[in-house]
Amino acid sequence: MVIGADAAGMSAASQARKRRGPESLQIVAIDRGHHTSYSACGIPYFVGGVVSDVDALIARAPEVFRNELAIDVRLRHEVTEIDLGRRAVLVHDLEGGGEKWEPFDQLMVGTGAVPIRPPLPGVEAAGIFGVQILDDGEAIHRFLADASPRRAVVVGGGYIGLEMAEALVMRGLDVTLVDAGAQPMAATLDPDMGALVADGLREIGVHHRPGERVEGFGTSAGRVREVQTSAGSLAADIVVLGLGVRPNVALAEAAGIPLGPSGGIAVDRRMRTEIGGVWAGGDCVESVHRVSGRPVVVALGTHANKQGRVAGINLGGGYATFPGVVGTAISKICAVEVARTGLTEAEAAEAGFDHLAVVVASTTRAGYYPGAAPMRTKIVAERRSGRLLGAQVVGAEGAAKRIDALAVALWNQMTVEQMSGLDLAYAPPFSPVWDPVLIAVRKAAEAVEESMAACK
Amino acid sequence: MVIGADAAGMSAASQARKRRGPESLQIVAIDRGHHTSYSACGIPYFVGGVVSDVDALIARAPEVFRNELAIDVRLRHEVTEIDLGRRAVLVHDLEGGGEKWEPFDQLMVGTGAVPIRPPLPGVEAAGIFGVQILDDGEAIHRFLADASPRRAVVVGGGYIGLEMAEALVMRGLDVTLVDAGAQPMAATLDPDMGALVADGLREIGVHHRPGERVEGFGTSAGRVREVQTSAGSLAADIVVLGLGVRPNVALAEAAGIPLGPSGGIAVDRRMRTEIGGVWAGGDCVESVHRVSGRPVVVALGTHANKQGRVAGINLGGGYATFPGVVGTAISKICAVEVARTGLTEAEAAEAGFDHLAVVVASTTRAGYYPGAAPMRTKIVAERRSGRLLGAQVVGAEGAAKRIDALAVALWNQMTVEQMSGLDLAYAPPFSPVWDPVLIAVRKAAEAVEESMAACK
DSSP: OEEOOSHHHHHHHHHHHHHSOTTTOOEEEEESSSOSSBOGGGHHHHHHTSSOOGGGGBSSOHHHHHHHHOEEEEETEEEEEEETTTTEEEEEETTTOOEEEEEOSSEEEOOOEEEOOOOOTTTTSBTEEEOOSHHHHHHHHHHHHHHOOOEEEEEOOSHHHHHHHHHHHHTTOEEEEEESSSSTTTTTSOHHHHHHHHHHHHHTTOEEEETOOEEEEEEETTEEEEEEETTEEEEOSEEEEOOOEEEOOHHHHHHTOOBOTTSSBOOOTTOBOSSTTEEEOSTTBOEEBTTTOOEEOOOOHHHHHHHHHHHHHHHTTOOOOOOOBOOOEEEEETTEEEEEEEOOHHHHHHTTOOEEEEEEEEESSOTTSTTOOEEEEEEEEETTTOBEEEEEEEESTTSGGGHHHHHHHHHTTOBHHHHTTOOOOOOTTTOOSSOHHHHHHHHHHHHHHHHHHHHO | OEEOOSHHHHHHHHHHHHHSOTTTOOEEEEESSSOSSBOGGGHHHHHTTSSOOGGGGBSSOHHHHHHHHOEEEEETEEEEEEETTTTEEEEEETTTOOEEEEEOSSEEEOOOEEEOOOOOTTTTSBTEEEOOSHHHHHHHHHHHHHHOOOEEEEEOOSHHHHHHHHHHHHTTOEEEEEESSSSTTTTTSOHHHHHHHHHHHHHTTOEEEETOOEEEEEEETTEEEEEEETTEEEEOSEEEEOOOEEEOOHHHHHHTOOBOTTSSBOOOTTOBOSSTTEEEOSTTBOEEBTTTOOEEOOOOHHHHHHHHHHHHHHHTTOOOOOOOBOOOEEEEETTEEEEEEEOOHHHHHHTTOOEEEEEEEEESSOTTSTTOOEEEEEEEEETTTOBEEEEEEEESTTSGGGHHHHHHHHHTTOBHHHHTTOOOOOOTTTOOSSOHHHHHHHHHHHHHHHHHHHHO
């Protein structure tokens, strides 16, 4: 029995099926939405018109699972209770009505995340949207077509907020971004790097209001008309909430499946919960952050796919482990590419690391090669050991995917000194002769050296 | 005393100066060419007109070294002999004439590489060019303007040959590539991946003649008129030799500075030769290949810069080491990006590894995101341990720089199984939810698993 038919749930179901045929394992997957295995990360591109057909976001339709993998996918059904004692789930048919207890031997919980929706006055009005499941994307898309809103307010300056702000600009709306943080991506980037993203927002015409808190919504006839903030009020025909997500654990919690300290479902490396035969993966679980050593919840499709795969392999009788995360993330706001891995300065301090940081300006290609564009690379390193703790990149096309090399170095606990010898690819169309990553780690290594010399 | 005023030599000079002022260390740098610290890798782009001004390829002009770093740069001078007993070099003034012995305490050898120029009949004719120093690039550029050649023959299907073929196509010439290898980049890529590059060559209109050997050149009035090959003869107004380079060690060898088994000057990790006070770096030295453990000569500006820096730090009284290479390389032939790291299948076999390989087709971005383009990733892994041995990438824009993540994994001796958990950056504009690198290492891990199961 699989609860949630998106990345984690369906990866688990597919892997389990690969190892155990329909004669030995019956698989039922239940989801309250209309879709299976879709790209939630693609929603802003569908809303913005970059992707014209919502079906393009669906990796595998339910028929594929049904016909090719003999997985009994039941959409528009919702599990409303898990009874661990009876080993059964209560399934509610959202369209046909009625509910029924279904038994299970093994349970996979892939309930995902829910968008944070503060209990502010008016938050339930029409025209106010969260962005989580594909149905949300379709609802926004329909609203844009039907209600022809002109003024949009996006609340929250994280990835989803920024990507939705861009999408709405592309659809011709006048967009204001209200952000409690001092800089965009305050949870993701240090302020100096976030400032570069703010520049990019201004360039595409987004009215950016940093340090401003939403306090409520003015409505008329049940529809949102204005957003009340700590600094005044803003007219709005549509509001998109991009306040982040939290793990959707209500069902698991009520059933007595233990959560971890970060609020996600606690799982081991094989994606087992603390209840025998109950597995979990995706946005609803917590993972180990390999740099801080702490449990964290990171809602990201790539982890959900990996975790689902691991759960499914184990559930099917194989052996696989999920090794944790290092906090890699990437985004693109029009021309500005942004990426990070590991810990920011704030996170490093909070995790108790004595750290230092350097930022270097460089270019994506050799300076003389056409298309060479500026990029900034920030390195956070532990002061004494010189161990890499994190990195951030902001720049033009070709900048952000460089974070992968840094993520792999971080994964292997390299020091910045060791990294300065790395054999990274060089040719003029791809990099200056000193790759920006190498320049940055070299500077960081020098800073570590100087900092230690100063201690003598 | 520095012999060779390009990447290695001038990096060494600059680093040494940083640590020891002009009052404690006098630095003389001697070079037979007209330029200091230029990008030889940029020559094809200058010839092709992508970069219009040759000065753009010069990272630092001699005046900068003279005025800001008090380094006595002497261009158009050539060292013709090193006397280790007297600790002096014989310097020949190529323009003024005359020669003079100059004493040294410390010597840095950065003599670079020389293009391979087979002793074939007619090879000294006008219109036949090698591509090594910036002066070569200028000579080709001048010849294109003055002699208006129409038909070009490029000999050799390595990086330089392909980049020069593209450059000459861009200049409107009818270009034939004569290549002894069965596929382009035969020394760099396995044949299956090289075949994709051959497709790219055909697309830009290069007449590709694989498996054909050059046997001589027909000339008239001292100018090249045709290229004689193992398969016939080709009319040619200009010939560019891209047959690779070999370390320029004649001077060092004659002086008694020991070479290593690969033919480059033997150096330790601090870039010391076996002669006290004599250092070397760049295309003329051999490096340790960290995967095969063997000494190799890799002529690449990025290594030359790093090695020169290490030599200069040590020479100036500091401490630094060059940790070796993993054989990373990258290139772009019009729309086709190519990269590799580690060992190819052929190299792995030659180095005695029992290996397996997988190739996966994927896309550079999420399939639904505009600009998603095909790319192929090849993974070579050790059969028993699953350790990564090498990787190759061929694909459209955004494909090749992904090699860096693989190069860092290789550097850290990761297994493909470990790599399949890596936290690489995912968002639709940058990657499918399973990054092509992750798909490839996962397939490789499965192949390792199956191969071991088959052994039982």
